[in-house]
Amino acid sequence: MIGVMPTPRALEIARERDLDLVEVQPNAVPPVCKLMDYGRYKYEQAKKESEARKHQKTITLKEIRLRPRTDEHDVGVKTRKIQEFLADGDKVRVSVQFRGPDLRHPEIGRRLLDSIAETLKGTAVIERPPVMEGRVMSMIISRAPGWEPPKKQAPAPTGKRQVATAAAVAGSQAPTSPSAPAAGSQEVGDATDTQQK
Incomplete structure (x- = not known):
């Protein structure tokens, strides 16, 4: 100074x-x-x-679209995809699109969104509850605080080398029974059959 x-x-x-x-x-x-x-x-x-x-993580908003008549199995697939997005740290907008006569029954879409929220209870937090906007009802969910995605386990290696080694070990330990003919020898019955023909 x-x-x-x-x-x-x-x-x-x-x-x-x-x-x-x-x-x-x-x-x-x-x-x-x-x-x-x-x-x-x-x-x-x-x-x-x-x-x-560089150390700042940008949060993106992903969207999963459904229809009121989406099959239960397809909803399960979409739910797993939502979990993948949440594991990456993204927010997810889950939207149900209504067409024609489906617009008269918004409660179906509401039940669908509520069932997804129930399935993701420990994984996700609802940031915005289901809201009807025109022909689309949607909610926004984000990763629950403290939730850690499960670690992906590496699959067990199944290379050709291991399979070949297992086959070689199995072949060398093949049991030999007294009734089985030795390699290179023929049974007498087979020899007479070929001679008669």
Whole structure:
């Protein structure tokens, strides 16, 4: 800290030290200035901002579309897809699209969305409850706090080498019975049959 001084003197000191005079608090009386390498300061600020952006996770809104007459199995498939989206950290809009006569029965869509919410009870939190917007009823769900997606297990390796080794071991340990003919020999019955023909 240098203290209070006139601006020309502060600029002279900055030139002597090969630094810049940067005004930090312009509204203070007298204004507060700092001696620094302004180019380096800007570079470090940009580097910090890019590092912060790198570690920032952008949350996207995915959408799953259903119809009031969607089959139960298909709803199960869509529910698993919702869990995948939630595991990736995304929010999901689940929407039921109504057409023609289906519009007279919005309670069917409501029951469908409620059943999906019930299935995802420990996994998801409803951010926006089901709302009818024109011909579409939708709700928005996000990952429940504290929920961790199950870890994916690597499948057991089943390479050709293991199969070939298992076959070789099985072939070398084949039981030999006294009634079975030795390799290369023929039974007498077979020999006479071929001679008579």
